[in-house]
Amino acid sequence: MLLRWLLCLSGLLFVQGCSPSPQEPQFDLRATADHFEARAANPAARRLLAAPNSNPADTFQVFIQGATTPLFGTYATRADSIIFQPAAPPVPGMSYRLQAGSSSHQHHIPAQQATAPPRVIGWMPRVSIVPANHLKFYLQFDQPMTQGDVWSHLQLHCETDGQQVLGAFREVELWDPTGTILTLWLHPGRQKTGVNLNQDEGPVLHAGKRYTLRVLGTWTATSGTALGQPWHLPFTVGPADHQQPAPEKWKLNISAENQLTIQFDEPLDFSPATPNTTERLWLETPTGQRLPTPLQATTTGATAQLDPTTAKTAPVLKVSPDIEDLAGNSISRPFERQME
Amino acid sequence: MTANTRVSLKLFGIAATAAAGAAFFLYTLKANGAPVAASSALKNPQTGGLKLQSASSLSFGPGGLLLVAESGSASVVAIETGDIGPLVKLKQRVDNVSGLIANGLGTTAENLTINDMAVNPDSGRIYISASRKPDNATSVITVDAEGKARQLDLTNLPWARITLPGGTNSKVTRITDVAFAGDRVLAAGSCNEEFASKIFSLPVPLEHGGTASIYSAETYHVAHRKWETKAPISSFIPYEENGQSYVVGAFACTPIAKFPLNDLKPGSQVKGVSVMELGSGNRPLDLFSYNKGGKRWLVTHTQRFHKPLFGPSNLWAARVDMAYLSKSEPTATNENATRRDTKQKAGPDGVEIVDSLFGAVQVDKLSDEEAIVLRETAAGLALEVAALP
Known part of the structure; x- marks a missing residue:
């Protein structure tokens, strides 16, 4: 009998195998994709939920397999049930033990189908x-x-x-x-x-x-x-690079198809996060109005597809002084600077 | 430009010019005011619905105001926890905190990352930000005096989120530290495309959806005798002296420097004064100050890259008499800054290793007498109270 109760408490037997007395609170326990629920299954459980000082965290707990500390989370008590929202979502492939009153339930979330492995794409x-x-x-x-x-x-x-x-x-x-x-x-x-x-x-x-x-x-x-x-x-x-990038040495060209190409004087530091650079390289009209034409930058150069009108209006390439080369030398200052 | 390019430029009318001036936006700050209660620290707060994307750094303001560095959104999130005391410190050591928190987040200790820890000075309650692998799910966990851990329930707490300038465009992707400083909240950040030292100032009350002023800092680097314009601040504390407000920061190559924040003009940089060099091969993790024996001490908690020196772990801390921070004369700063004697456990006068903090993965001040330490042990991480010298 002792072994049977230990198994019940550890969740290895289902509710119906534990034969609790009718005076003990019993719950129907279930899990959804994002929360766990304990629904009162007898009058004792409903009385427990209605008790003025009832703490749902004392009544209903959820554990991962092998753990003695319950999941962290928040509780919402309704008339006949407790909803437990775990701090972190349930994980596919994991088993959980739900414990409420004299009821216990083991719940396994099926593993997801294997997703495609991640790849380095840039x-x-x-x-x-x-x-x-x-x-x-x-x-x-x-x-x-x-x-x-x-x-x-x-x-x-x-x-x-x-x-x-x-x-x-x-x-x-x-x-x-x-x-x-x-x-x-x-x-x-x-x-x-x-x-x-x-x-x-x-x-x-x-x-x-x-x-x-x-x-x-x-x-x-x-x-x-x-x-x-x-x-x-x-x-x-x-060799080490201590020279600053020099925009005056950049080579610019516009093709017959109005494709602007910029060849940097040395490899520059651009992230794949911002190939479509607008903060560090952009085009303006001769009167200083910013053009919406995006520039696609990579390590060695940048490109932009100009519309024919823009190509004919003598746009100006603007270059931010904080553009850096691979060694951190920016247009405005070298990476390593002697004390002033 | 090359001759060919000149032709191209003339032909197509394109000229390459470097825009003048750096794109920094600076505003003059007011001097620090009196501490502000949490009830007045938020403006237009939200209630409920807060989901933290990340929590790389935690710290406290007065009245239970929790500041969370949400690096994923380049934002500072301020939460009125309502945790206002009374002060009750951790009663006994809590073993295997990593396993306890991991189980609470539905995983095991090897799949848990502890991001930061802060002690609420009003209540003594310990706040730990932790993330779970592989899904990076992040939570803030509290540990009370009984050692009971639970999730910080954000359901009904007022909060405000302030995104740092440029943050949504991913310029600042990691906030290394955040701290309350009277009439402002300060943050230090690292950029993913620029190796630069940035200090942000958020006016108090913290307005949900508001913004921050940004400073670009440069520091005299004691070790190689150059002005270091780039190294990001790893950890800092606000500091006041003779009516002047400062940030006292620690850097990866371990100089300690102070940056004056009063009287800044828009467009200017903050020039730091290096006052101490702690030695090479260390990465600062945390800073805090406390008063004892008639002196104010700065504690630098550090991870050493190499084998441990003078103690059992490469996680170590030193305390520095903050009188060193008052030095401004050229004979005691920058190239003449005091250097810790790396061959000895203590020295020069007012600089010494703190034995009680060896092995600390995280540390924060509890009082002028004690700190809370999350310490490496053979059985996982243990949470305990450590005496300050």
């Missing part, structure tokens, strides 16, 4: 050679990714030396609002000349060596599906 910079003082990469996925420990899924390998570069990243997660684009900083303290980490640890990248940025297949999307296949971005490192 990245910056789009060049094969980066400067030794290169600062950051952007990775764009086709679906929101799990956050919180991305560093366990990212590696930088020096192929020339045949070993992983440890401590390569600035471990602060920077995501765009959609959770699909990650900005990945190489540690600026190591990449910036003369900073104590640079002196103590050395730079992350060395000119003349080959590297691979690796995204491990273990990383999951928020759907729970992992990449499966690792993703690699090989690149070579050139």
Whole structure:
């Protein structure tokens, strides 16, 4: 009998197997896609709900399998039932134990059909050679990714030396609002000349060596599906860049089809989040009125499709001074500046 | 431009010009006023319906006003919790808090990320922001004096959300710290497209749907003797001295610097004064101050990249006599700023490692005598009260 009651309390037997006395509150327990419900099944349960000092959290609790702490959440008491809204939504594939009065119920949420694994669909910079003082990469996925420990899924390998570069990243997660684009900083303290980490640890990248940025297949999307296949971005490192971008050296051309192409003087830092740049590159009329024509920017240049009228009205390309190259040198100032 | 480009420009009438002036919008701030009760800290508050997208940083204002850095929306969310005391501190250590919170969120400890922790100074109640894998579901959890954890029920609480300038266009994607400072709330942020130091000022009362002023900060970097215009502030506290309002910030390469906020003119940058260098290879996690022994102390809680020094963990803290912050003379600041003696547990005078904070994953001040620590143990994270020296 003792074993039977223990099984009842642990939820391993269903309500009907526990034979509670009619004086004990009994509930019909069920789960929906986003909440759990305990509905009074006898007069004792209805009296319990109607009691003036009744605390629904004391009456109705939901546990994940193996847990002794119930789910956090909020309760709403109705005339004959308690609705429990968990703090985080129920997870497909998980089992839950619902406990109310003398009633217990095990509920399993079927696993979802496997969703397509996430993929890297974009990245910056789009060049094969980066400067030794290169600062950051952007990775764009086709679906929101799990956050919180991305560093366990990212590696930088020096192929020339045949070993992983440890401590390569600035471990602060920077995501765009959609959770699909990650900005990945190489540690600026190591990449910036003369900073104590640079002196103590050395730079992350060395000119003349080959590297691979690796995204491990273990990383999951928020759907729970992992990449499966690792993703690699090989690149070579050139000399450090301490020169500022020089717009006066950019090459501009308009094709017969009114396609404006801009070739930068050096690779510049644009994110996949804002290829359609309006804040840093835009067109104006000769009288200073902003044109709605969008510019599509990538690492090495930008393009815009002009309408024939605009092409004939001598538009002016405006360039924000905070545009940076891959080493953080902006048009307005170099990344590393001596004390004034 | 090349000759060919000149031809093109002439032919098609396009000229490339660099727009003059940086695109910063700065406004003069008023001096700090008296602390504001939570009941008057929100303007046009909303009630109910608050769903936090994320909670990267937590802190408290007076009267139970909880400030949440919602990095996903580049916003600060202020919540009147109604948690106004009386002050009752955690009665005993709570073991395996990570497992307890994970189970409460419907997962296991290995699938939980603790984002931040703050102690309500009015009640002693502990607030922890946590996220679940893989779906990034985020909640704020409270732990009371009995060690009982529960979700912060937002159902009926007044709240206001203020999105930082440029935030919806993803310029600022992580708010590294947020703090109440009398007549304003301050926030520090990192941008995903720009390695830059930004300080935001939100006027109090905090108006739902309102905006913030933005400052761009530069600091003299003690270690490499250059003006550091780019490094983001990792953690900060508001600070007042002789009627001047400051932000005291810690940076990834661990200088401590103060930024004067009075008398700022639109278009200007905030130039910080470096007053202390704590040593290389550390990442600041939290700052707080307390009074003891007739002195005011600044505690810097830090993660060391390398093997531990002078203690059992690479999570460590030092306290600094805040008299160092009063120094303004060139012989004691910037290139001449005081450097912590990294070979010793203490030194120079007024700078020392705090033994009781070794292993702290999160720490926040409880009182001038004690702090609440979320500490690494062999059996997971434990929540406990730690004495301050």
